[in-house]
Amino acid sequence: MARHRIAWMPGDGIGRDVIEAARLALDALGVDYEAVPVDVGWECWCREGDPLPPRSFTALRELPVALFGAITSKPAAEAEAELAPELRGRGIVYRSPIVRLRQEFRLAVNLRPAKAIPGNPLNARDDVDILVLRENTEDLYAGLEYHPLPDGLRTVLEEHPRWAPFAELAAEDVALSLRVTTRAGCTRILRAAFDLARQRGRRRVTVVEKPNVLRETSGMMVRIARELAAEYPELELREANVDAFAMDLVRAPQDQDVVVSSNLFGDIVSDLAAQLVGGLGCAPSANLGADFALFEPIHGSAPDLAGTGRANPIGMLASTVMLLEHVGESEAAQRLERAVHETVAAGEILTPDMGGTHTTSRVAAEVARRIG
Numbered sequence: 001m002a003r004h005r006i007a008w009m010p011g012d013g014i015g016r017d018v019i020e021a022a023r024l025a026l027d028a029l030g031v032d033y034e035a036v037p038v039d040v041g042w043e044c045w046c047r048e049g050d051p052l053p054p055r056s057f058t059a060l061r062e063l064p065v066a067l068f069g070a071i072t073s074k075p076a077a078e079a080e081a082e083l084a085p086e087l088r089g090r091g092i093v094y095r096s097p098i099v100r101l102r103q104e105f106r107l108a109v110n111l112r113p114a115k116a117i118p119g120n121p122l123n124a125r126d127d128v129d130i131l132v133l134r135e136n137t138e139d140l141y142a143g144l145e146y147h148p149l150p151d152g153l154r155t156v157l158e159e160h161p162r163w164a165p166f167a168e169l170a171a172e173d174v175a176l177s178l179r180v181t182t183r184a185g186c187t188r189i190l191r192a193a194f195d196l197a198r199q200r201g202r203r204r205v206t207v208v209e210k211p212n213v214l215r216e217t218s219g220m221m222v223r224i225a226r227e228l229a230a231e232y233p234e235l236e237l238r239e240a241n242v243d244a245f246a247m248d249l250v251r252a253p254q255d256q257d258v259v260v261s262s263n264l265f266g267d268i269v270s271d272l273a274a275q276l277v278g279g280l281g282c283a284p285s286a287n288l289g290a291d292f293a294l295f296e297p298i299h300g301s302a303p304d305l306a307g308t309g310r311a312n313p314i315g316m317l318a319s320t321v322m323l324l325e326h327v328g329e330s331e332a333a334q335r336l337e338r339a340v341h342e343t344v345a346a347g348e349i350l351t352p353d354m355g356g357t358h359t360t361s362r363v364a365a366e367v368a369r370r371i372g
């Protein structure tokens with residue numbers, strides 16, 4: 001197999017600590033890879049006024065996959081104050097690198113497995129194994145927001161029968177967000193869910209929406225799910241309202257299989273699912289596009305833990321397992337997953353969030369030792 005070129009993006013805070021665990025694991029596995037450093041994060045913002053400079057975009061266009069640590073973001077005023085003096089007062093605005101990456105590389109599918117590692121003291125149960133797919137580019141995250149309400153938009157809204165209760169409000173007393181759902185977006189995320197369920201030999205796909213209230217947007221997602229389901233006769237399609245689903249997920253997480261949802265509901269449901277199997281320190285994710293994929297733990301940069309050695313590297317190691325599977329290194333992926341599971345099951349070398357007393361690098365070394 002050809003050498004794998006991986007965009008190496010530690011970012012900020014504990015991102016830098018946990019990505020070293022991935023390096024140790026890849027080295028122990030003997031995978032033929034090249035870690036290509038790509039600049040991203042707070043230092044770039046402070047020095048250059050851009051947390052993801054153009055040269056990073058150029059570098060990423062040449063690479064098929066990225067491993068991403070975490071990035072710090074701060075409120076606008078604080079961000080401005082930390083800019084190099086010559087960059088201040090020039091109207092430079094901080095924009096989240098990860099959101100830009102998702103848009104630029106059309107990383108429409110956010111895959112967030114919530115699989116319990118048996119013996120993890122933070123598990124709600126040991127038999128949870130859920131694949132959550134969240135649409136990554138549309139919905140309320142499309143960024144179509146208005147305040148104050150523009151006159152042109154008011155004219156359109158005045159034709160809508162449901163606008164009557166708001167008709168008398170002044171423009172500055174109304175804020176409006178538009179939920180955008182497209183046939184293409186629904187089809188892409190649902191297709192990904194059905195295909196993944198088929199590939200992994202899963203039995204059921206649950207589409208989590210709220211079509212009884214959001215008749216057009218959630219309604220479109222559910223209607224397309226029904227259309228596509230006909231092509232996957234071996235899979236059961238279930239439809240769940242997001243509120244009832246949240247209760248079900250907590251009541252019996254072991255009964256869930258593949259779950260697919262739009263951007264905002266998917267965000268909430270995937271965080272809830274992650275918490276049932278160890279929470280922030282343990283959860284991996286993948287952002288998948290047609291020709292580029294980015295793998296990252298779900299946690300942020302945790303400035304309180306940066307450099308203390310207290311960050312749990314398991315979310316990053318589980319993200320590395322996903323990356324290895326994606327690039328066709330299934331055997332290495334399985335070996336790494338097994339080493340992580342053994343480390344957790346042994347219950348001795350763990351970070352403080354899991355009740356242990358060991359450091360990030362000590363846990364990483366233990367996983368590498370178990371890889372052999």
Ligand code: ATP
Binds near residue numbers: 070303304310312313
């Ligand atoms: P950001 O703005 O970068 O997302 P945040 O503080 O809002 O940062 P996280 O960085 O994800 O969110 O973390 C919140 C808290 O969870 C951290 O302060 C830390 O205490 C804990 N935490 C996050 N990641 C880990 C980890 N890998 N291991 C242990 N604890 C963690």
